[in-house]
Amino acid sequence: MPRLLAPLLQAATYARWLHLLTGTVFVAVVLLVYPGAETGRPLWWVVAVSAALDSALLGLAALLPATRRAEGVLAGLLLAPGREETIGVAPSAGWRDRGRTAGWLLARVGLGFAAGLVTVRGLTTAVDLLTAPPWGPLLVPPFCLALLWLIVLAGRLQLALAVRLLGPSAADRLAAAELRAERLLERNRLARELHDSIGHALTVTVLQAGAAREVADPAFREKALEAIETTGRQAMEDLERMLVLLRETPDGAAAERPGLDRVPALFDAARAAGSPVEAAVDPALAARLPGVVSREAYRIVQEGVTNALKHAPGTPIRVRAAVDAGRLDLHCATALPAGGHRQGRTGRGGRGLRGVRERAVLLGGAAEAGRRDGDWVLSVSLPIRLAE
Incomplete structure (x- = not known):
């Protein structure tokens, strides 16, 4: 009732x-x-x-x-x-x-x-x-x-x-769902960008500040402060690019993202933080790569260098980028600390490595990370079509 x-x-x-x-x-x-x-x-x-x-x-x-x-x-x-x-x-x-x-x-x-x-x-x-x-x-x-x-x-x-x-009609609901999915993907991409860029800058800054505090040499301190300033400026530029994208401002120049031609500055920051870098990367290769591949390759290399600085500071970092049979192969390796374990990480990796795998999959490639011959190795293979 x-x-x-x-x-x-x-x-x-x-x-x-x-x-x-x-x-x-x-x-x-x-x-x-x-x-x-x-x-x-x-x-x-x-x-x-x-x-x-x-x-x-x-x-x-x-x-x-x-x-x-x-x-x-x-x-x-x-x-x-x-x-x-x-x-x-x-x-x-x-x-x-x-x-x-x-x-x-x-x-x-x-x-x-x-x-x-x-x-x-x-x-x-x-x-x-x-x-x-x-x-x-x-x-x-x-x-x-x-x-x-x-x-x-x-x-x-x-x-x-x-x-x-x-x-809304069925077509309208489908279009709205596609728009929501596209915005979600864009937000995830921006989150990865911020993680890679700001995470790298903070890692380098912390290492430089710690070294400057321990070393009494004024020249070394001056060099460390200069590296901190340079890294901070780059991080601010990356943050500004992300904010422009979030605001949907049609400013193409401000929203331009770094490509593989920016890796020398990345390696200089790592060297200034006290980790030698052995690089086999030709910056001119960026001009022949598709823009999206060059940009994602830069973020992948940046994540590899950041992980090396964070978990094995002071150890040599070996980076290689080569084109073979229509694929771009990226290789970043660093020696494992004593005991064979990276500090603060499990074998599955954290958000950064998960973001690397997502980038590779979205481009039709694959990524692997793990221990190999006493090193921690990040390997990524991306299909490409080189510009003539």
């Missing part, structure tokens, strides 16, 4: 009922204004005239973009308070929206007119039952309950039609 009565005690039920009755009012006004719908005409003729006039007027109204917005606002307020986003309040953006708006108007008026007739006829019948003793008054409560449940079902049906016809 509570479940049977619960919908009848909700304000939304009567708000939907009011929304349904507006369809009846619209049909009644059309019939009153039209001079040929006077009393005495056959019922089928009146219905046919009403349907034709209503369809014509509603079709013309649906051509106006603002009609869809007005119907969406009204339906959101009366049919589904608090759920306006599922119905939509945007004006028509094309002929498909206009057609769906016309379908909604016809369905709304038709269903509303039927609900209005049921309401009027039901109230009349209830009054007749009250004056029909002895059993008539006893039938009024169940009759009214059935009438109200018809209104509840009609309101739910009209809500479903509003969501389907005034809300």
Whole structure:
């Protein structure tokens, strides 16, 4: 019994009922204004005239973009308070929206007119039952309950039609889902960029500051401070590029990302931090690589150098980049500390190595990281097509 009565005690039920009755009012006004719908005409003729006039007027109204917005606002307020986003309040953006708006108007008026007739006829019948003793008054409560449940079902049906016809179409929902996925991928890419760039800068800065504190040589301290300043400026430039992308500012120069031609500065910062770098990377190769491969290759090398500085400071870092059989092979190796374990890392790696694998997979390549012959080795292979 509570479940049977619960919908009848909700304000939304009567708000939907009011929304349904507006369809009846619209049909009644059309019939009153039209001079040929006077009393005495056959019922089928009146219905046919009403349907034709209503369809014509509603079709013309649906051509106006603002009609869809007005119907969406009204339906959101009366049919589904608090759920306006599922119905939509945007004006028509094309002929498909206009057609769906016309379908909604016809369905709304038709269903509303039927609900209005049921309401009027039901109230009349209830009054007749009250004056029909002895059993008539006893039938009024169940009759009214059935009438109200018809209104509840009609309101739910009209809500479903509003969501389907005034809300986003299947194509719109698919486009929105693709847009959300694209934005999520972009956010993940920016997160990797920030992790690689800022993580590298902080690692170099911490190592340089620690070395400057331990070494009493003023010249070494001066060199360490210069390296900290250079690394900090590069990190600020990278951060500014990320902020430009996040703001969606159409500033191509400011949003330019570093490529493989920037690796010499990366190696200089590592050497200044006290780790010798043996590099076999030709910066001129960046001009022949596709832009996205050059940029991702730089971030991969940066992550390899950062890991070496973080977990094996002071040990030599060996970096190699070579093109072989249509693939760019990146190799970064550093000797493991005593005991054969990297400090603070497990064999599976952290977020940085996971980001390297994601970069490689997105470019159709593969990445491996692990112990090999007493070294910690990061190897990445990327398919490429060199520019002529």
